[in-house]
Amino acid sequence: MLEFRDLYRSFGDVIALDGLSFTVAPGELCGFLGPNGAGKTTAMRCAVGVIQPDGGSITWQDGPIDLRVRRRTGYMPEERGLYPKMRVHEQLVYLGRLHEMATADAAASASHWIDRLGLGDRSDSPVEELSLGNQQRVQLAASLVHDPELLVLDEPFSGLDPIATDVMSDVLLERARAGVAVMFSSHQLDLVEDLCETVAVISKGRLVLGGNVAELKASRGRRLRIEVDGGTAWSQRIGVDAEVVSVDEVGATVLLPPGADAAPVLDIAQQQGRLLDVHLEQPRLSELFRNAVGTTEDTLGDEFQRRSEVR
Ligand SMILES: Nc1ncnc2c1ncn2[C@@H]1O[C@H](COP(=O)(O)OP(=O)(O)OP(=O)(O)O)[C@@H](O)[C@H]1O
Ligand SMILES: [Mg+2]
Numbered sequence: 001m002l003e004f005r006d007l008y009r010s011f012g013d014v015i016a017l018d019g020l021s022f023t024v025a026p027g028e029l030c031g032f033l034g035p036n037g038a039g040k041t042t043a044m045r046c047a048v049g050v051i052q053p054d055g056g057s058i059t060w061q062d063g064p065i066d067l068r069v070r071r072r073t074g075y076m077p078e079e080r081g082l083y084p085k086m087r088v089h090e091q092l093v094y095l096g097r098l099h100e101m102a103t104a105d106a107a108a109s110a111s112h113w114i115d116r117l118g119l120g121d122r123s124d125s126p127v128e129e130l131s132l133g134n135q136q137r138v139q140l141a142a143s144l145v146h147d148p149e150l151l152v153l154d155e156p157f158s159g160l161d162p163i164a165t166d167v168m169s170d171v172l173l174e175r176a177r178a179g180v181a182v183m184f185s186s187h188q189l190d191l192v193e194d195l196c197e198t199v200a201v202i203s204k205g206r207l208v209l210g211g212n213v214a215e216l217k218a219s220r221g222r223r224l225r226i227e228v229d230g231g232t233a234w235s236q237r238i239g240v241d242a243e244v245v246s247v248d249e250v251g252a253t254v255l256l257p258p259g260a261d262a263a264p265v266l267d268i269a270q271q272q273g274r275l276l277d278v279h280l281e282q283p284r285l286s287e288l289f290r291n292a293v294g295t296t297e298d299t300l301g302d303e304f305q306r307r308s309e310v311r
């Protein structure tokens with residue numbers, strides 16, 4: 001298990017990590033979320049040993065992140081890190097060798113990932129000649145070539161077209177199913193909601209929401225949308241257990257607490273008129289995210305404030 005425990009890291013007066021704790025288990029695909037400046041990149045850099053935390057600890061399988069662990073880790077840095085003039089296959093072999101692979105194994109693995117990621121025809125091209133999305137595929141291949149047991153990817157989906165997004169999603173899922181602990185940062189909440197079983201949401205360097213996505217959604221209750229003939233006056237008569245969250249000309253939406261029965265609310269609405277439409281929906285991850293981190297304006301303002309203070 002990858003465990004962040006009470007992690008602190010500052011840059012001058014800026015507190016980037018402020019007691020961050022969470023875990024990612026082998027076989028888990030964890031979406032690492034948070035507004036700009038929340039501390040995601042800093043946490044990931046600490047996890048792979050690029051920078052050291054000021055306090056707290058990060059462990060993999062209860063041991064320190066030492067050279068042996070780093071050789072078994074795949075990392076995609078935010079600033080990316082390929083040699084622009086080196087050819088794709090040659091570069092992947094070189095990176096595999098840096099992770100102590102035998103040349104023949106590195107070459108076979110490089111070819112495998114080049115094919116798997118749809119880069120077959122670019123194998124002998126210098127990386128700088130590839131489009132941004134294809135460079136990103138090479139970057140993913142670079143983090144996978146040595147068959148790591150831990151994957152730490154900083155915004156692997158940014159800048160990808162829908163097809164490359166599907167390829168990236170498939171590969172991350174496949175790696176997690178093969179037992180790899182995968183964490184990746186992203187701002188694409190809908191994609192993370194579809195792809196990940198777990199999330200860790202941080203804000204101002206701390207965990208503000210974390211765990212199984214389905215359980216987090218279920219814990220917030222469900223929304224019941226009802227439209228009946230004859231208006232929405234029924235919504236003023238529902239019991240204390242449910243809360244009306246919105247009313248418009250044709251219907252009303254009611255928030256049901258976790259485990260609450262929808263039938264009593266439906267009965268009250270149907271006393272008013274014929275049922276026209278009804279559906280139950282869970283909150284979206286984006287809604288949970290906004291609740292957990294506060295409004296976008298606040299966090300952006302805060303980040304702006306922190307950046308100004310540094311100058
Ligand atoms: N090398 C550095 N020097 C000074 N400040 C830094 C440095 N790295 C990060 N910070 C500051 O630490 C805070 C966290 O930054 P970090 O890059 O970890 O955020 P992030 O969650 O990755 O954001 P984004 O979503 O924009 O990538 C920010 O306030 C940032 O300005
Ligand atoms: Mg970042």
